[in-house]
Amino acid sequence: MTMPLPKSPATAPVTSSAGASVAPPARWPALIETLRDIAARHPDAALASSLAAEDMVLTHAIFGAGLDLGIFTLDTGRLNAETVAMIDRIAARYGRAISVVRPDPRAVREYVEANGLNAFYESVPLRKSCCEIRKVEPLRRALAGRSAWITGQRREQAVTRGELRESEDDPVFGLRKFNPLAAWTHDEVWQAIRAFGIPYNPLHDRGYPSIGCEPCTRAIRPGEDLRAGRWWWESSDSKECGLHAGNLASIPVSVVSIKTP
Template sequence: MPSYAPAITALTARPLALWKQLRDDLVWIAREHPDAVLASSLAAEDMVVFHAMSIYAPELQTLTLDTGRLHAETVQMAAAIRQHYQREILFFRPEPERVQAHVQQHGAHAFYESVELRKQCCQIRKVEPLRRALAGRSAWITGQRREQSASRSELARQEYDAVFGLQKFNPLTEWTHEDVWAVIRGLGIPYNPLHDQGYPSIGCEPCTRAIRPGEDVRAGRWWWEQRDSLECGLHAGNLHSSVNT
């Protein structure tokens, strides 16, 4: 076992049961889909999955999308976890020509002007790079949870992703915010320091703010928009089951 292997005796009953289920899920995924990849934003949920993968399914790879607009803390987090785990992370970036053309036509902060322009920016900086990252793979893994938003309330643990054309696994579907942090604290999992500054959900720096008391965990994402538009296209299938669409 690596030096960061969990002292799972530190976990109480529910987090321990969830951790064991995550372990079993990842072992099964690695056996059935050895080319599966974790798409990580380097936020808390993804760090839980990454930590478990590093121990129980180290053959699986992890990718992250460097949009060119990440917080400095997120960029530093990527370097820190590579050193801590001695594992490489695959970085995928947008095509510079498409970014430049969009900025020249609409401006550097056009995403504030309309949902359509914001989604165009997400398409260029996130969706298209993810499409390249998933090309030729049979499955991908996410850290999504049902509790995070209305558009994720019917999230399945396993589903066919028709947008990208492969299987999709969401092993933290039933985890609560408290479950995530119980495991992080109990197992000493590294996490993005932005979480201590009021950012439960972390995306691009211009599009993410700290949340206020009583707000839902994704209220800081694209906060200037209506609450039913808070997906970027990476998980477009979530919107199919949303009561708001």
């Protein structure tokens, strides 16, 4: 059993440089209770963290409240250095390490030898095949034997997530899926980060609201939606990697192709 952190940062807002306390979002107490309920009903549940802002909020809530929920991340082998560095930053901040799950090196090698290192630019099937090897299969291993998992998905992130529920059956992986930030806004996520001094990926400060693999993610432009930088060569209604394939259940997918750079 994991012991609670002393003077839990989940309930202790930080003080700004001006000396004023930064208020957490009004939803914060409800989030803690939701996570407590998940831990009570599904003690084997785990957060699948992308190490981006939403998942750092959930990590802070879980560790700060001393909840005995697992946290893991998928190191695809193509992540930005700033993203990988978050793994050690989490351990340094909270005194608890998260698990790291990696793809099968033989499957990666065979894909690259057959298609090329960056074949995912050529077609959606090749991109999804890469995602399957580097993300979906490792996730399947990480979820094996669990009754539930937790994500940092939010409804306003993308058209594929507009109907996202806070709790749902996951038909892809065959377990319960919880999205406790589903109704949260972008501003509420960052209010929590400021209020508690939660560590976050520095790429967010460089125009990356959504962060995936380095070759598949770019900074967004003014006026673009939050996930415009993910797989930018595809249409907005196909931008899922397979980790959340259920999001596409009722959405017709069209594809925009470009030549490999």
